[in-house]
Amino acid sequence: MVSGLEDVTLATIALVVVAGLAAGWVDAVVGGGGLIQLPALLLVPGISPVQALATNKMGSIFGTTTSAVTYYRRAHPDLRTALPMAVIALAGSFGGAVIAASLPSSVFKPVIVVALVAVAVFTATKPTVGELTQLRHTGRRHYGTAAGIGLVIGFYDGLIGPGTGSFLIIAMVTLLGYNFLAASAKAKIVNMATNLGALAFFLPHGSLLWGLGLVLGFANMIGGYLGARMAVKQGSKFIRIVFLVVVAALIVKLGHDVWVENIRG
Structure with a gap:
């Protein structure tokens, strides 16, 4: 039995492992692994939304740390930009998580959907x-712009979450001028910090399911390693294609959430 929950079957654990592997791979390439991982956690019997969010962050830290190390060893990202971004993003993520506890994310989702559509159109129509x-x-x-990106997207990760890595990548490509591979490598370092910032908020509340989080983290770690290796090997064109697929999935997911919330409201 996984610590913190009753009636967790082997089939449920298998689902979490598969979701963690897939999410780790996707997150390592372009971000957006939460699209796979969080819904899978919400299917676990007896889990609350807050427990799912906290456990998701724990699993993601394993994956983002592994992919960040893999990118560092193989792509050698510029740490003078990435590390200050990561520190500021960590603070922004913690602040976002604090506000998320009292302000519904539905307030922001319509704006995020519009932003994602604009990102998808821009990326698709600008192949170079x-x-x-x-x-x-x-x-x-340069460093001031990087710090601003870290603060804003770190705050978004703590507040809402899905697609943080994708937003980091497109911001670094368009606002800083990096290629997709360099942006992905730096995004993993920053995303590791945003996960840590949000988790720092959840930990004192006792929401984390340690057993399930460790299982998820191990799977996410393997997926992150494989995804980072493939991204480095295939390069920026491959990352761009996967990026567009993930952004499209984000648009569908968040658009559906907005539609459902409007109907219920």
Whole structure:
């Protein structure tokens, strides 16, 4: 039996493992693994939404840490940009999680759907975007822009969550001028920090299911390792294709949530 829940069957654990593997792979390439992982956790009998969110963050930390290390060893991302972004994003994520406890995410979802549609259209109609690294800024302006991206998207991760890695990548491609591979490598370092920031909020509340989180984390770790290796091997064009698929899935998921919430309201 997994610690923290009763009546958890082997079939349920198998579902969580498969979801963790798939989510780790997707998250390592372009982000958005929460689209797979969180719904799978919500199918676990007896789990509450808060427990699912906290356990999801724990599993994701294993995956993002593994993929971040893999990217670092194989793609050598610029830590002078990534590390300050990660620290600021961690603080933003914690702040977002605090507000999420009192403010429904439904307030923001329509805006996020519009933003995702704009991102998808832009990426699809600009096939050369993200192929090469051509930095838009230098010096303080570069690091200031990177810090702003970390703060805003870190806050979003703590508040809502799905697609954080995708938003990080497109922001670094369009606003900073990195190619998709370099952006993905840095996004994993920042995403690791945003997961940690949100988890730091959930831990004192006792919402984390440690047994289930460790199972999920191990699966996510394997998926993250495989995904990062494939992304480095295949390069920016492969990441761009997967990015568009994941963004499309995000649009459908969040759009459906908005539609259902409007009907119920």
